[in-house]
Amino acid sequence: MLATIIQYLIPFLLILSVVVFVHEFGHYWVARRNGVRIETFSIGFGPELFGRNDRHGTRWKFSAIPLGGYVKMLGDADAASATVDLGHAKDPDSFPAKPVLQRMAIVVAGPLANFLFAIVALALLFATVGRPFTPPDVGAVQEGSPAAAAGLLPGDRITAVDGAPIQSFEDLQAIVRDSAARPLRFTIDRQGETVELTVTPAASEIEDRFGNRHRVGLIGVSRAGIEYRRSNPVMALFEATAETGRMIGGTLHALGQMVIGSRGTQELGGPLRIAQMSGQIAQDGFIPALWFTAVLSINLGLINLFPIPMLDGGHLLLYGIEAVRGRPLTERSQEIAFRFGLAMVLSLMVFATWNDLVHLKVVEFFANLIS
Template sequence: MGSSLHTIVFFVIAISVLVSVHEFGHFWVARRCGVKVEVFSIGFGRELFGWTDRRGTRWRVSALPLGGYVRFFGDADATSALPDGTICMTDAERQVSYQGQSVAKRSAIAAAGPIANFLLAIALFFGLFITLGQPFTAPVVDTVSPGSAAEAAGLRQGDRFLAVDGRSVESFEDLRLYMRLNQGTPVSVEIERDGKPLTVEVTPTVTEIDDGQGGKQKIGLLGVAPAGVEFKERGFFDSIWYATREVGTVVHVTATAVGQMIGGTRGTEELGGPLRIADMSGRMARAGLENFIWLIAALSVNLGLFNLLPVPMLDGGHLLFYAFEAMRGRPLGERIQEFGFRIGLAMVLTLMVFATWNDLVQLRVVDFISRLFT
């Protein structure tokens, strides 16, 4: 019971932080574009408590703490358009409404949410690097596993990795990340041996490992080990640079993994939903505050990326509509927008159901229920 409560508490904290920052991005830019914000809500459903600021925005904390939203003046639905496609307002009301803004301002407001998530991730990584240091291991081989892909390629103790398929390797963590994403495809590896550059071709071995949540994950393994992990101190500006670089790494890893799932080279069982996020939140919090912060930073990047997908209903879908509007000189028809919204809603719900089913399988809930009736 205590473990479950611990998981729920930290899951709520993680989701509330991520969504609040995302919505605050929309709110902050909207205010600067002159849009009136009627409601800023943390959570959904019945209001538990709140207050109204001097500019008329109702700040509220609601009963269901699984997200949040910002409602602009004049909004009637998720596409920010009135049901009949018209905007029946006075000139003064139109000036402070979301629909009455230019395409550029509406695009900026829509993009501000995902951008806020990326900035949050940079800030969290920055805080970790400047206080605790950055996890760092020199990309030098200490041992080569017998029968491994590294041994087959002729790698030796003391070899220093320089690049993998043209992407520079600054630490052993970089190398491990590149290899984990590989699904048995040959890669070109640049190394330094006895002070001289050398290029070898390696085909990582695809191996199934426990993902820490009762499921399996396919990763590529090279079969080399470093001397050990260190924490390298970073200065103020170095911390900003490496924090930004870390966000770029998370973007690259996520995009590559999703591309492999679409291409069929990686299983979709690795796609997780809210239950797995809750489980990870509890595990990381128990492992230490720094691990929990690292998880929030990674999830923030993924939330930003997800919302940039060109799917109607998401921020990326709004940006897609605004791009068409900018090219045509007028908005898309109300019927087209409504049709797009329905498709987007169906896609998002389907993805949520699929991810939740994966969670139930990977966390062995389905197996537990089936054993109750056998």
């Protein structure tokens, strides 16, 4: 039992605390630059475990429930900035007293800090360890596979699919996985000769290392090899920025597929799934753990930008409306919006936790006890 706690819980708390600190420090730093007095900077919620006051009067603390964090600014009546403390709302150092554009800058700074952290972390990896790169070369062709039926041969280099250039084996996988049962036109470089082939990926269900099942397209080829390409610091930053953009785009694409029903929602995971992934990846060493932390930071920043009241994106939406109208929404309207946002966030957390329990077979365990 103790070994399990050490293996999963400790890496989870460390990784989550780093990502949450980065997010909240973004809010804190920009708020301080705009003259807002910060009352509390907390990692976690609930009762304080330990902390200290700095010379600016901010209480830095760790709290008992380590599933998030908050920055409480002067003028906030609660940690979520959902209501205003009327006793301090007119104080020039309070958050509500600042112009709407300054408030928007403070709110968006949290997600932006997550993205910047991911870019720096990935750039560090690309400049030191190197970026994984797999040439789009066919290493082996599985007998009886769609690739074999289409005439692909070991040693072929795939240069384009449906006219889209292929730079790496990962580019090929990304297209094939989303194209189950759809014919694709492959452009092949075969010993200097250009060959055109039509390959139809077979629909298949696979399970990743974390137990998630995905319906994907497969053609039955393996890569020829993998190499790590280190970049100079300047190029590493450009590549890390592009990689962060690709991750954001991939996440939005996956969510869009869930909305239209072409992708299962069982992939949505909550804290239990993140804890499991953290523990497993931490066993692989510091480099995979840093990569996972960067990915988690990107996802946290992106989710917080969704226009849902209670999240940063919801605050931005309300402040955007205030900027257009020239005055904020009524207190009643804001209260309704935040209640709606709270209901959405709680519903999503319950749904994600249910997915976690099903994924970890906890539901199956109790169902077997009853039956």
